[in-house]
């Protein structure tokens with residue numbers, strides 16, 4: 466058994482990460498439109514009927530814009546902390562709202578989702594780990610620095626969506642106003658390539674088969690640069706750079722053996738058998 470994961474979009478224009486087994490799946494954030502989510506899942510042969518819940522990391526627009534429509538259309542429970550809910554500028558159907566607390570484990574079918582607090586300039590931001598089939602996947606974006614929670618959980622993951630938001634030099638030399646540069650690089654902003662690489666090198670566990678670099682800045686980073694600096698040090702971990710324009714392939718995360726390249730076929734056939 467395995468978990469199947471993909472980034473449907475990643476960046477300041479929208480974040481939406483899919484994690485599921487052969488029956489059930491959750492979205493971590495829904496920051497692209499319902500229509501785009503449907504289109505991208507269809508291209509990946511992931512049926513919408515697999516979706517069972519949406520978990521919300523924080524209230525910034527790039528993580529929530531798709532929630533009202535997609536949750537209503539597919540009757541999906543929205544797991545969100547009370548403080549984040551109160552700060553949302555979008556409507557969510559009352560009967561779909563479910564609250565969660567840090568360190569509480571929530572079961573969705575055979576998936577277990579656990580949230581923990583992160584450092585970011587939002588009212589009550591959380592990161593998540595999703596566990597199932599003996600596999601643990603981390604979703605760690607929008608983090609000012611690698612706190613103890615992050616390093617602890619990172620070391621236990623088989624796959625991680627990890628923020629690599631900006632290159633220090635590009636941010637420093639770029640034309641963003643001074644206060645914005647400080648916000649991005651501050652402890653409640655975003656993780657730089659250097660910080661992400663340091664976390665990877667110091668805390669990767671021996672089971673880490675996939676590292677999906679996420680939430681890259683359009684102006685202060687470059688996918689080629691991120692790919693190069695991580696691949697130089699990747700070892701046996703497969704490096705993927707998530708795009709702000711399209712979905713990644715579906716990756717099959719297995720307990721012991723790394724992705725064999727046929728994940729898309731595997732997940733498609735399993736889900737078609739069970740759900741179509």
Ligand SMILES: [Zn+2]
Pocket residue numbers: 476477480525527528607680
């Ligand atoms: Zn964001």
Ligand SMILES: [Zn+2]
Pocket residue numbers: 523525585587607
């Ligand atoms: Zn944010």
